[in-house]
Amino acid sequence: MTETRRQYGPVADDIERVGQGLSDLASEHHPLLGAALKHIFSAHGKQLRPALVMLSGKLGTYERNRLVMLAMALELVHTASLVHDDTVDEALTRRGLETLNALWSPKVAVLVGDFLFAQAAELAARLGTTHVMTLLAETVMAMTSGELRQQASSRALLIDEGDYFLRISGKTAALFRACCQGAGLVSEQSPECIEALASFGTNLGIAFQIADDVLDVTGDEETLGKPAGSDLRQGTVTLPVILWAEDAHARDLEAELQGGRNLDDVIESIRASDAPSRALSRAAEYAAAARSDLSIFPGSEAKDILEDLTREVVSRHR
Amino acid sequence: MTETRRQYGPVADDIERVGQGLSDLASEHHPLLGAALKHIFSAHGKQLRPALVMLSGKLGTYERNRLVMLAMALELVHTASLVHDDTVDEALTRRGLETLNALWSPKVAVLVGDFLFAQAAELAARLGTTHVMTLLAETVMAMTSGELRQQASSRALLIDEGDYFLRISGKTAALFRACCQGAGLVSEQSPECIEALASFGTNLGIAFQIADDVLDVTGDEETLGKPAGSDLRQGTVTLPVILWAEDAHARDLEAELQGGRNLDDVIESIRASDAPSRALSRAAEYAAAARSDLSIFPGSEAKDILEDLTREVVSRHR
Numbered sequence: 001m002t003e004t005r006r007q008y009g010p011v012a013d014d015i016e017r018v019g020q021g022l023s024d025l026a027s028e029h030h031p032l033l034g035a036a037l038k039h040i041f042s043a044h045g046k047q048l049r050p051a052l053v054m055l056s057g058k059l060g061t062y063e064r065n066r067l068v069m070l071a072m073a074l075e076l077v078h079t080a081s082l083v084h085d086d087t088v089d090e091a092l093t094r095r096g097l098e099t100l101n102a103l104w105s106p107k108v109a110v111l112v113g114d115f116l117f118a119q120a121a122e123l124a125a126r127l128g129t130t131h132v133m134t135l136l137a138e139t140v141m142a143m144t145s146g147e148l149r150q151q152a153s154s155r156a157l158l159i160d161e162g163d164y165f166l167r168i169s170g171k172t173a174a175l176f177r178a179c180c181q182g183a184g185l186v187s188e189q190s191p192e193c194i195e196a197l198a199s200f201g202t203n204l205g206i207a208f209q210i211a212d213d214v215l216d217v218t219g220d221e222e223t224l225g226k227p228a229g230s231d232l233r234q235g236t237v238t239l240p241v242i243l244w245a246e247d248a249h250a251r252d253l254e255a256e257l258q259g260g261r262n263l264d265d266v267i268e269s270i271r272a273s274d275a276p277s278r279a280l281s282r283a284a285e286y287a288a289a290a291r292s293d294l295s296i297f298p299g300s301e302a303k304d305i306l307e308d309l310t311r312e313v314v315s316r317h318r
Numbered sequence: 319m320t321e322t323r324r325q326y327g328p329v330a331d332d333i334e335r336v337g338q339g340l341s342d343l344a345s346e347h348h349p350l351l352g353a354a355l356k357h358i359f360s361a362h363g364k365q366l367r368p369a370l371v372m373l374s375g376k377l378g379t380y381e382r383n384r385l386v387m388l389a390m391a392l393e394l395v396h397t398a399s400l401v402h403d404d405t406v407d408e409a410l411t412r413r414g415l416e417t418l419n420a421l422w423s424p425k426v427a428v429l430v431g432d433f434l435f436a437q438a439a440e441l442a443a444r445l446g447t448t449h450v451m452t453l454l455a456e457t458v459m460a461m462t463s464g465e466l467r468q469q470a471s472s473r474a475l476l477i478d479e480g481d482y483f484l485r486i487s488g489k490t491a492a493l494f495r496a497c498c499q500g501a502g503l504v505s506e507q508s509p510e511c512i513e514a515l516a517s518f519g520t521n522l523g524i525a526f527q528i529a530d531d532v533l534d535v536t537g538d539e540e541t542l543g544k545p546a547g548s549d550l551r552q553g554t555v556t557l558p559v560i561l562w563a564e565d566a567h568a569r570d571l572e573a574e575l576q577g578g579r580n581l582d583d584v585i586e587s588i589r590a591s592d593a594p595s596r597a598l599s600r601a602a603e604y605a606a607a608a609r610s611d612l613s614i615f616p617g618s619e620a621k622d623i624l625e626d627l628t629r630e631v632v633s634r635h636r
Binding site: 140 | 347351398399402405406407423424425426428429430431432433435436437439440442443444446447448451452454455456457458459462463465466469
């Protein structure tokens with residue numbers, strides 16, 4: 001937490017309040033649910049989404065308690081979607097912890113995910129504005145549609161860039177957008193500023209997801225905790241794969257693989273190509289667009305940290 | 319639909335609007351999602367929940383469009399929970415139609431359920447009042463906790479009446495309550511009337527679920543579309559089973575079964591006992607309580623139909 005604390009400077013204490021609020025929720029419910037929630041919230045990550053909420057809020061009227069509540073709601077949405085993803089993917093671990101479906105059962109995991117979505121809606125309703133409610137609902141709809149798109153396209157292994165960007169816009173960028181735009185609403189910013197924050201969140205989310213997809217191809221098994229190329233192994237075609245396939249005149253990847261090419265060979269070939277670094281350049285373009293979205297705001301410590309984040313989401317993958 | 323139309327008299331047209339609204343939603347989305355939604359909404363049932371919304375609304379200021387929207391939202395919640403139940407139970411059919419998990423995959427089914435919950439929240443937010451949002455969120459939390467309780471207790475096969483009532487209050491009665499209470503809010507009724515409607519919905523829901531649980535034991539395979547006693551076969555202990563076990567001095571059903579008693583024999587023994595009719599008497603008591611909740615309202619056609627429903631949910635199972 002120390003590095004996170006330093007990095008998030010003026011909002012570090014309030015980000016901890018978000019984590020504390022989530023832990024408190026866990027102790028209020030049915031023992032099975034409480035145990036499940038505690039298990040989930042014990043896996044702390046970079047706290048990127050709460051940080052986006054609190055920092056975006058700092059650019060307006062910093063309504064601490066309301067922003068903490070919004071961050072809790074969106075972190076619950078994020079967690080619920082991970083729980084459901086792990087369940088349907090039959091994943092046994094996440095960040096080194098057993099998943100709920102592994103620890104209890106897929107049934108418990110689906111129900112806990114549903115509960116978390118509902119708890120998120122309940123917190124959002126406490127904010128007393130239907131704008132935030134609508135944003136939350138539309139975000140979950142976008143995330144789910146994005147995943148369904150992935151589900152529909154992963155069968156064919158045929159995918160183009162347009163489809164990829166639509167998919168990650170729903171899957172990842174929608175939640176980043178909701179963090180920034182929602183904080184803009186709660187901190188009572190002007191329509192222009194709220195729109196700038198929404199665009200910032202979208203661009204940052206796309207940059208983040210591209211970089212994540214590149215890391216899946218280029219990382220080593222030790223860092224990733226899974227074999228390189230696991231997305232492709234699960235039938236998910238990402239930007240580095242698309243760019244490689246275009247170059248290799250092998251657009252129809254399925255035919256390529258059915259033609260007898262070994263998946264390990266394909267992944268090695270992608271790693272050795274310039275496709276990963278070209279994909280990272282695209283991520284850097286989105287990160288730059290995110291920085292430019294911030295130009296409407298006067299200089300501040302929070303703005304500086306948000307700009308740093310746009311660089312970090314790309315560079316951590318180099 | 320003709321019988322339903324006649325039964326629901328003054329709100330029959332508006333109940334059809336609810337169904338139409340849901341069909342229209344289906345055509346707005348990603349083809350896979352649209353196909354899934356159409357598939358779900360093609361299975362029309364008794365429309366009991368939309369009827370509760372519209373009839374409860376008739377007792378106040380009948381805001382047609384807002385009540386239709388509320389009924390759509392709650393029908394989406396109901397559908398989402400059925401989709402998730404079928405997925406985790408690995409059910410292949412419901413009401414003679416293939417389930418989404420059978421037709422597509424468990425992954426698609428979980429995502430579609432999530433989407434439906436979010437769409438419900440989005441519709442509820444359009445009503446512009448955070449009271450309805452909170453009610454919707456709390457209802458899903460109660461339904462999910464109820465199912466988790468069932469999940470936690472079905473392992474042990476040890477259950478007492480208190481636990482059973484807590485479970486069905488969450489599992490079924492919470493949604494009935496939300497239909498009536500939500501309609502009271504939307505139709506701008508007095509706090510006393512809204513509270514009476516909430517209590518009516520809870521009592522009716524409990525009566526409905528007990529009667530449903532009795533039917534599972536006493537029905538024949540042809541009517542049920544599954545073997546009698548399927549709840550118990552899946553490890554779910556319901557009121558007729560509890561009452562039988564008390565009588566038979568066989569409170570520890572698990573020991574009983576492990577003692578070598580055949581499940582078919584146990585179910586036959588329950589059917590032959592007076593436990594089902596005693597359970598139905600309990601259902602009738604809740605139905606009577608529901609009728610008494612309505613005493614606060616002056617006589618009207620809508621009130622008469624609601625009273626009829628309290629009798630029907632019990633008698634259809636005799």
